[in-house]
Amino acid sequence: MNNRHIYLLAAALTVISVTLFLYKSRVLGFPLAPQEQRQVWNVEAAVTFEPGPAAVKATLRIPSLTPGFAILDENFVSRGFGLSTRFAPDGREAQWAVRQANGPQTLYYRALIYQDPKRIVEDTTPPFPAPPELDEPSKIALDGLIGDVRRQSADVASFTVELLRRINQGENDPYVSLFLEKRATPAERAELATIFLAGAQIPARVAHGIALRDQAGTVRPDVLLEVHDGVEWLYFDPVTLQQGLPSDFFIWWRGDEGIADLEGASQLDVTLAIRPSLFDAMLIAERRAEQADSHSADFSLFTLPIATQSVYAVLLMIPVGALVIVLLRNFVGVKTFGTFMPVLVALAFRETRLIWGFALFAVIVSLGLLIRFYLEKLRLLLVPRLTVVLTVVVLLMAGISVISQKLDLQPGLSIALFPMVIISMTIERMSIVWEERGASEAIQEGIGSLLVAALAYLVMGILWLEHLVFVFPELLLLVVVATLLVGRYTGYRLLELRRFRAFAKTADP
Amino acid sequence: MWSRYRSLADEGVLGLNRRNGDYILKFNPRRLFPLVDDKLKTKRLALKAGIAVPELYGVIETQRDIRRLPEIVSNHEDFALKPAHGSAGDGIIVISGRSAHRYRTISGTLLAEEDIAHHLSNAINGQFSLGGVQDVVIVEAMVRFSNLFERVSYQGVPDVRVIVFRGIPVMAMVRLPTRTSSGKANLHQGAVGAGIDLASGVTLDGVVGSDIVTHHPDTSHAIAGLKIPEWETILDISARCYEITGLGYIGVDIVLDRDRGPLVLELNARPGLAIQIANRQGLLRRLQICEQRGDFNADTATRLDFAKREFKHPVGPMLDPKRIAA
Numbered sequence: 001m002n003n004r005h006i007y008l009l010a011a012a013l014t015v016i017s018v019t020l021f022l023y024k025s026r027v028l029g030f031p032l033a034p035q036e037q038r039q040v041w042n043v044e045a046a047v048t049f050e051p052g053p054a055a056v057k058a059t060l061r062i063p064s065l066t067p068g069f070a071i072l073d074e075n076f077v078s079r080g081f082g083l084s085t086r087f088a089p090d091g092r093e094a095q096w097a098v099r100q101a102n103g104p105q106t107l108y109y110r111a112l113i114y115q116d117p118k119r120i121v122e123d124t125t126p127p128f129p130a131p132p133e134l135d136e137p138s139k140i141a142l143d144g145l146i147g148d149v150r151r152q153s154a155d156v157a158s159f160t161v162e163l164l165r166r167i168n169q170g171e172n173d174p175y176v177s178l179f180l181e182k183r184a185t186p187a188e189r190a191e192l193a194t195i196f197l198a199g200a201q202i203p204a205r206v207a208h209g210i211a212l213r214d215q216a217g218t219v220r221p222d223v224l225l226e227v228h229d230g231v232e233w234l235y236f237d238p239v240t241l242q243q244g245l246p247s248d249f250f251i252w253w254r255g256d257e258g259i260a261d262l263e264g265a266s267q268l269d270v271t272l273a274i275r276p277s278l279f280d281a282m283l284i285a286e287r288r289a290e291q292a293d294s295h296s297a298d299f300s301l302f303t304l305p306i307a308t309q310s311v312y313a314v315l316l317m318i319p320v321g322a323l324v325i326v327l328l329r330n331f332v333g334v335k336t337f338g339t340f341m342p343v344l345v346a347l348a349f350r351e352t353r354l355i356w357g358f359a360l361f362a363v364i365v366s367l368g369l370l371i372r373f374y375l376e377k378l379r380l381l382l383v384p385r386l387t388v389v390l391t392v393v394v395l396l397m398a399g400i401s402v403i404s405q406k407l408d409l410q411p412g413l414s415i416a417l418f419p420m421v422i423i424s425m426t427i428e429r430m431s432i433v434w435e436e437r438g439a440s441e442a443i444q445e446g447i448g449s450l451l452v453a454a455l456a457y458l459v460m461g462i463l464w465l466e467h468l469v470f471v472f473p474e475l476l477l478l479v480v481v482a483t484l485l486v487g488r489y490t491g492y493r494l495l496e497l498r499r500f501r502a503f504a505k506t507a508d509p
Numbered sequence: 510m511w512s513r514y515r516s517l518a519d520e521g522v523l524g525l526n527r528r529n530g531d532y533i534l535k536f537n538p539r540r541l542f543p544l545v546d547d548k549l550k551t552k553r554l555a556l557k558a559g560i561a562v563p564e565l566y567g568v569i570e571t572q573r574d575i576r577r578l579p580e581i582v583s584n585h586e587d588f589a590l591k592p593a594h595g596s597a598g599d600g601i602i603v604i605s606g607r608s609a610h611r612y613r614t615i616s617g618t619l620l621a622e623e624d625i626a627h628h629l630s631n632a633i634n635g636q637f638s639l640g641g642v643q644d645v646v647i648v649e650a651m652v653r654f655s656n657l658f659e660r661v662s663y664q665g666v667p668d669v670r671v672i673v674f675r676g677i678p679v680m681a682m683v684r685l686p687t688r689t690s691s692g693k694a695n696l697h698q699g700a701v702g703a704g705i706d707l708a709s710g711v712t713l714d715g716v717v718g719s720d721i722v723t724h725h726p727d728t729s730h731a732i733a734g735l736k737i738p739e740w741e742t743i744l745d746i747s748a749r750c751y752e753i754t755g756l757g758y759i760g761v762d763i764v765l766d767r768d769r770g771p772l773v774l775e776l777n778a779r780p781g782l783a784i785q786i787a788n789r790q791g792l793l794r795r796l797q798i799c800e801q802r803g804d805f806n807a808d809t810a811t812r813l814d815f816a817k818r819e820f821k822h823p824v825g826p827m828l829d830p831k832r833i834a835a
Contacts, residue, residue, distance in 0.1 A: 330526055333525070379623070379626075379627035379630075381572075381630055381631075381634055382630075382631055382634030382635060382636055383634065432599075432636065432637075438698075487530075488530060489526055489530075490524070490526045490527035490530045490531050491514075491524065491526060491527070492514055492517055492518075492522070492524040492526070493524060493525060493526060494510075496517075496522075496524050496525065497510065497513045497514060497517065498719075499719055499786075500517055500522050500719070500785065500786065501513070501719060502716075502719060502721065502786055502789065503516065503517055503520045503522050503785075503786075503789070503791065
C-alpha cells in the first residue's frame, strides 16, 4: 500500500464529494448557511359573489406556467363547494361547484411562490396561429396595417413594438381606429395586438399577472403581451412598450378572458392580495429537486422523521470531532484516556455547555476516583468493581441533578447525556495510571482529555458546520480524505519537538 | 519551531508517526503480535530456540489457580509475578523473600497473602493487559543482576534494551531503576536510560526524561564508561529474536543474571523512542543505513559485524558536553 494509492483514493473521494456538493448547492440551491431564508410571497385570490337560486359554478384561472417563479405550495379554501382543477388550453383552472348556496360566498385560492430564474425557458414553442376571422373591411384594414408595420420593422420584436405603438395611438391611426373603441384598457389593447399578430402569423397571447412588491396588500392585475419569435417568448408592456419580463412580474393567467367566470351567480368580485414573507431555503431547495426529478433530495436526510433528523444532526458531527482528535493526537501528540472518549464527552458538553460540563466532569471523575480507591481496599474482582463504579457514577449524576434542581441550577439537569459507561472506564483507567505512574501523570492525562474534549466540543458546536454536514453529508468524505492523509503523515509531532529537544542544534539553550 | 523540526530531521530522529507508519505497520505483521504480546508465548519460543530466559516456575491461569501460588513457589525463596499481557512493566511484582505468611517485595514492602491474591485476581481479569482481556500470570525466577550494575541502580533489575531491525541490532541502551521509578526499569516512570556503543558495549551518559545525567540520581555513581559483560552474547541473542518471531522491528529486553548470564525478559513489537535520547542518536538514520547497505538475509554473525561496523562511531555528531551541562 504505497502513498500514491492513498493520494489517488483521496483525490477520487475529493472529486466525488465536491461534485455532489456543488451540484446540490449550485444547481438545486441547497442553502450553505443554517436557517437561510428565502423571500417568498403568499398570493391569494378571493372570489366573492352572490349566488343565484340554482346551482352555482365558479371558475378561477390559476397560475400554471410562471416564468421566473415557482409554486411551493397551494391550497383552496371553499367550504361546502366541490372543487376540481383542470388544464384548459390557456392554463390551469379551478372550478368550484355547489347545488345550492345561501348568502354571499367567498372562495379562496392561496399559493406560496418564490423566485426561480431557471423557470423562464420552460414554455414550449406554440403552433402558428389561425388567421383571425374578420369581415371584409376589417380584413383589408388588417392587411394594410400589417403591411405598414412590417415595412417599419426588422424582426418580431420591432414588429410588435411598432404595432403596439400604433395601437396606443389608436384614435389617430386610420386602420386601428376601426378596431378600437376609445379609452380601451391595456388588456383590450393587448388583446387587439394578438389579433393583429395572428394575422401576421406570429403566435401571441395576453398574460395577466401581478407585480410582487415588498409590501403586503391588495394588487391589481397588469397585462403583458407575450409574443413568440420562433425561438422564445418575448414580453412587452402594451402601454409603455418596454420589452422584457420584469423580474417581479408573476404571470397568473393567460388569454382574453377575465380571471374568473361565474355561472348561476352574480356580483363577481375577485381580489388579489400578496404578502411577502421569509421561508426556509431548505424546503424550497427540496421542492426544486423534486421538480428537477433529482433523486438527491429523495435520499436526503430531510426525508427522515424529525426526531431521527435531530439525532443525525448530532451523529454526523462525530466524525468531525474525531478528526479533531486525530489532528491533536497525530500532529500535536496529546495523550488522552481512550481514543474517542473525548468525542463522547464533547457530545455531553453540548447539553451542559462548556463550563458546567467541565465542572460536572471534574466532580464526577474525582468522586468516582475516591470511590475507586476505596473499592481497591475491598479487593473486588475487576468486572464487579467496574460495575460498582458505574452504579456510583449513575447515582452521582442523579444526585447532582436533584441538588441542582433544589438550588434552581438549570444546567445540572442536562447531565443525562453524560456518557456514564465511558466515564466509569475513564475512572478505572485513571486510577490504574494513578497507581502505576503516579498522580501527576494521571491528572495530566485527565486534563489533556478534558482539553481535547473541550476543543472537539467547540468545533462540533459550530452551527454552520453542523448545517453543512447535515445538508451535504458527502462533505464527510472530505473528513475521510483528511484522515487518510494524516494517516500517512510520518513527520514529527509537535510535542516530539519538545521531547527530542536535546537533538536540536539551533534550539535555544 | 520549523528550524527545530528541521534539525530533528537532520539528526535522523525517528518520530512516533514514522515509527508506526513506516516501520511497525510495514515490518511487524499484526498476526505475529501475539508472539510478543504474550510473555508466556515469547518465553516458550525462546526456550525452543535455545535462548536463555528466566526459569518458569508456573502459570496462574484461573482464579482457582491463585491458591496454588504457595505450592508453585514452595521451593523458591524469591520469584517474580508477571501478567503475560502486561505492558510497560505494569502489574509486575518481584518478591525477594518471605517472613512467615508474608511476602517481601524487592522494595521492602511486606505483602500479605491476600494482597498478592487480590493482585493476581486483578491481573487475571485483565487489569494490566491491553484492552482488559483475560490474562494469565507467569511465576518465574527472580533475576539476580550482576554486581556491575549494583552501583548504578536503585533496587529493581536493570535491563538492556536492543532495537533490532530485520535481524540487525541498530541501537541499545541500559535502563537503570531509580527511586522515582520505584525500582522499575521503565523510562516513563523515571528510570535512567543510558546509551550503549554497539561495537564495544560501553555505556554512554544517561538521561532521565529528556534531561541528560552523568551520575545515577540515587547512588551518585558515574553512568558512562561501564562495559556491559557478555556483550557479544547479548547482541547475538537480540539478533536471533528476529528469527524466532519474524517481527522486523522489535525491542529486545535482556537482563544480566549473575549466574546464568544474559536472559531474554520480553520482546516488544512497539518499542519506545526514548532510546534515541539515551544515545543522542537518531534511530531513523541508522534504520536508513540498514535499508541502504544492510544484508538482511545474511547469517547472524555477518549481521552483527555489519551493526558493529556501521554503528561503532557515532553516525551523527555527539552533543557538545558543555551544552549537556547547561
